[in-house]
Amino acid sequence: LEFPVRSVTVIEPSAQAVKLSRHLDEEFGDGVFRDDRVQVVNVPTQLAMATAAPQKYDVVVASASQAAGMSLQANYTVEFYTNVKQHLAEGGVFCQRLAYFDLGPEVVRDVSVSLSEVFESVSLVESSPGELLFLATPHATELVTEEWVERLQAEHCRRVFARVGWDWSVATRMSYLSAESFREYCKKGQASTVEDPHLSWQFPLEIARWDTKALQTRESLAAHATALGSQLTEIENPEDIAHRLDDVQQKYKVMANNPDHYWAYRKVLKQRLQDRPRTELVQVRHEGLKRALHSEDARRKDYLETLGQIAQTEQPTAADIETLTRFCTPYDPLLSDFAHFEAAHLYSKSKDGDPRLAYNHWLHSVLYAPPEDRSVRNVCATLQMLNQFPESVETPVDRWDHINALLEVMERRWVMRMQSSDRTKYEPIDTNRSIKAVQLAVETLDELVDDVPVSQDDWNIRKAVIEDSLLRPLRAERSLQASRYSVKPNLN
CATH class of the missing domain: 3.40.50 (Rossmann fold)
Known part of the structure; x- marks a missing residue:
């Protein structure tokens, strides 16, 4: 129904499947079955x-x-x-x-x-x-x-x-x-x-x-x-497709090669505008056709200018921050996903920010990252939002599910970090931050267990899994880092 169609006929032999689909659509969906274009045939x-x-x-x-x-x-x-x-x-x-x-x-x-x-x-x-x-x-x-x-x-x-x-x-x-x-x-x-x-x-x-x-x-x-x-x-213009695919590759490179430092995309975006400017013919009233900056490049330029103005504001308002989201569509591989990352960070400076809006931006930056991404700070920030602001999601069940999903992401990214030879001097800080975020997440799950359809026994098993697969390896990693980055005594 996202497409400009006149009618959609759904053929489903199971009456129970239709009934369940209608129920789920009413509870959690967009009401597609109420759309006049949709007809369900139960045969x-x-x-x-x-x-x-x-x-x-x-x-x-x-x-x-x-x-x-x-x-x-x-x-x-x-x-x-x-x-x-x-x-x-x-x-x-x-x-x-x-x-x-x-x-x-x-x-x-x-x-x-x-x-x-x-x-x-x-x-x-x-x-x-x-x-x-x-x-x-x-x-x-x-x-x-x-x-x-x-x-x-x-x-x-x-x-x-x-x-x-x-x-x-x-x-x-x-x-x-x-x-x-x-x-x-x-x-x-x-x-x-x-x-x-x-x-x-x-x-x-x-x-x-x-x-x-x-x-x-x-x-x-x-x-x-x-x-x-x-x-x-x-x-x-077949080169347009080649350039577009190159932009997609650059997006993945920025995310994979700069864990926790997505800001590197700004340099790539500016270089694209400088090294590969594009123009197009546009109709100008009373002047006919004129050559102007390509609409996509114009959007990128406008985005960087808007971002610069908001970033210089000491306490940007939620309305200011959300102006960045208008650049997210239509999708631009060098802009859309990073705009959510920028908005999430800017909300930390805002005084009237909506926790749910901030959380959604953090969640986007986590879920729309490539599999090779080793960033953990955005995962910690997203968990912190759920721990600190229950209103970030609609129900306790959603909060429970989101926390568990983010813990899985945290575990996967730390596995990649521990296997990587690319280490930074901030690694101990990230480790401590991750341990604290996981511990607070476990405490939050402890509080939620009575409000979700999970037995205490099942939660105890899950808690033990989190301890064995995430917290224990992180503590071991912290010990290794302490010995690796410790200051050697001067015996002279």
Whole structure:
């Protein structure tokens, strides 16, 4: 519903699943089931597709990724795909998701052959390691075109990508089999039909089989795959994508190479404006077309100026700080995530700050960091907000869950720190700060245990795990640091 669609029909065979989804949406969601565009049909998927289509759809999505359940076996047959085809409008696309991390190459190839028996053009995208998206159309056409890049840059697309920490350009790096490569890939294999449903019997056995199946499947696909962006041979200004991907890489480098010192991004951002300035033609009233600073570079320049003004304020107001958040959208890899980091720090100087706003900025800086990030100060600050301000989250259960999640992040980052040879003179300070934050978090969890659906016995086990996996290693690390950084006596 983030996209400009006119209607969405949800087919769900389980009445209980629909009931539960409605309840969760009312309690914690955005009320999507109240949207007039949404219609829920409580029938088996195969029956819905076999029924004459009352309307045609631009997109049909089969989102179930696991192929092991018997109720889903028919979704991989030629007959099912034939029924889906009748529901597609002119130029419509069928998208089917398949998790292959437990499937060998033969099974994935047979699913591919079944699709190619029905649809004239089929492409394949690996959206994430172990996850495939089949994109099928009834007509011979290539889906990835120059227009596709323009759609990726649309505001609603960029907003959805940003939720998972992606820039739109990241999609151009996904592994991709074009329609032509897909036909080559399908030269071997056997289609699954209702008359010969061999996949129905093969799926469970394949999942139970012990082997390096995901690796084998990835290698078989890689023999025919290229980067999705490589299909865009005639795109205007291809260097824009290359520059954008370079910005994404710079973001990860700043975060991974400067733990607890994200401010390094400012230098990178300024260098981009100085070394790689961009211009564009804009319509000026009464003057016609004029060349001006590119809108994205203008936003970056405006952001740095706004940040400088707020940073010089002795006690910035919450309204001043929140002006930074308007630069977070549309997503910019060298700006958006760092703006939350800046806002979180500025709230420590504010006198009228809302704890929940400050907490959300700290939480963003923790959760949207790359896996290689070894920063612990932002984790400590986020835990401190939860310890000191219960109103940072809505309920005690949320507070309990967030604290436990942050403790897991703390443990993972300290494991990487202890394995790294890159140490700083501030390491002992970070260790002490982390120990104190964890101890206060445990005290807070002790107070919350009566307000959450967790037994005292389970909490005692969890507390012991925190002690063994986090506090004890931190204390040992502190002892090592004390000997490493201790001042040697002068015996002369």
